[in-house]
Amino acid sequence: MFPLALLLAPLQALLHSFGTGLMPVDGPSAQLRQTSEVLDHVRRQSVTATAALDHQWSGGAAERTVEVMEAMHLDTAHASDRGNDIATVMETASEIVNGGYRDLAAILESFVEITTAAGPSLLTPAGWPVLTQVAEQHLRRAVSVVERVRADVAGEARKLQRIAEQQSADQRRFSDRDKQLDRARQSLSGASPSSSGSAEDAAAQGITSESLPGGGVRLTLPNGKVVTAPNEKAANAVRAALTQQGVPYVWGGTSPGKGLDCSGLTQYSYRQAGVELPRTADQQAIGQRVPDGQAMAGDLVVWDGHVAMALGDGTLIEAGDPVAISGMRTDNIGMQYMGVYRPTAAGGAAAA
Numbered sequence: 001m002f003p004l005a006l007l008l009a010p011l012q013a014l015l016h017s018f019g020t021g022l023m024p025v026d027g028p029s030a031q032l033r034q035t036s037e038v039l040d041h042v043r044r045q046s047v048t049a050t051a052a053l054d055h056q057w058s059g060g061a062a063e064r065t066v067e068v069m070e071a072m073h074l075d076t077a078h079a080s081d082r083g084n085d086i087a088t089v090m091e092t093a094s095e096i097v098n099g100g101y102r103d104l105a106a107i108l109e110s111f112v113e114i115t116t117a118a119g120p121s122l123l124t125p126a127g128w129p130v131l132t133q134v135a136e137q138h139l140r141r142a143v144s145v146v147e148r149v150r151a152d153v154a155g156e157a158r159k160l161q162r163i164a165e166q167q168s169a170d171q172r173r174f175s176d177r178d179k180q181l182d183r184a185r186q187s188l189s190g191a192s193p194s195s196s197g198s199a200e201d202a203a204a205q206g207i208t209s210e211s212l213p214g215g216g217v218r219l220t221l222p223n224g225k226v227v228t229a230p231n232e233k234a235a236n237a238v239r240a241a242l243t244q245q246g247v248p249y250v251w252g253g254t255s256p257g258k259g260l261d262c263s264g265l266t267q268y269s270y271r272q273a274g275v276e277l278p279r280t281a282d283q284q285a286i287g288q289r290v291p292d293g294q295a296m297a298g299d300l301v302v303w304d305g306h307v308a309m310a311l312g313d314g315t316l317i318e319a320g321d322p323v324a325i326s327g328m329r330t331d332n333i334g335m336q337y338m339g340v341y342r343p344t345a346a347g348g349a350a351a352a
Helices: 002-018 028-056 060-118 128-186 199-204 232-242 262-272
Strands: 208-211 217-220 226-229 288-290 300-303 307-310 315-319 323-327 337-342
Touching (some): 002 060, 208 232, 232 262, 232 315, 262 315
Antiparallel strands (some): 208 217, 288 337, 300 307, 307 315, 315 323
16 A cells, blocks of 8 residues: 555645635625725715716816816726726636646546556556556646646736736826826916817817708818818817817816816817717717728727827827827727727717
């Protein structure tokens, strides 16, 4: 029996030291998901309260208060998403380890079954070479399982690293945004008026229009180029967007003339035209999908983390730093391109 016990020992030690990977029912991932759910609930309540405040209070102080609250909503949404992402990684890693544990237990059981079925002859000096060969085969299988688990867990660790990097980038943006908000609060009493995106502002910048048969609108842009919008709502959105050129980029910004992010610019511009868009970039991929190369003025060019407005002349207006006009494109720092959308077409957002 000595050789069998000796050959069983490595497999048994590996199994006993491996760990099952099972987490308690109310373990870390469950706690993270519960915390994310609470954060999301608080965020929804705050969004509702902020919307009510926005309808009841107006003026510079109101705008800045709403701006702060909306930025906090984004912070909370990011924190909730991060918690769920981390929980998913933990649960996946746990299942990877548990799968390895089950595979190791099966290998050990297989070794015992083979040696038991072979009978006492396998345990004699004449049978030891066969026994050793069987043990080596099972040990190689066990090592292969360990290597697989190690590689898969390393992949989950890299996901955690990316989450940490995203959080670090968010924190830098949040810090910059908070500094901008502090400056805005300090200068509240002396804040200078800024462009509101009204028709008067657009006219002052040389943006003129002419209705066309069939509902289209011909727009003359400030640079003298003539473009066509599919309808009056899209034309009005273009007018509003163009009045925001030079406005600083602010993460989560929704304040015209003060600070806008990419989806804040397009949401504001279409709101001026009587069309309500969702808040985030990817959610603004609504309405009619327009083939690439056929974008008209007012159409939205959408990625999974960015949105811009086509001007119909091969350019875009978008919230960079600051809001500015750039060339038409389908790439945006590695983001997934979702296409060109016409929110005022059938299936688009409801009129406000």
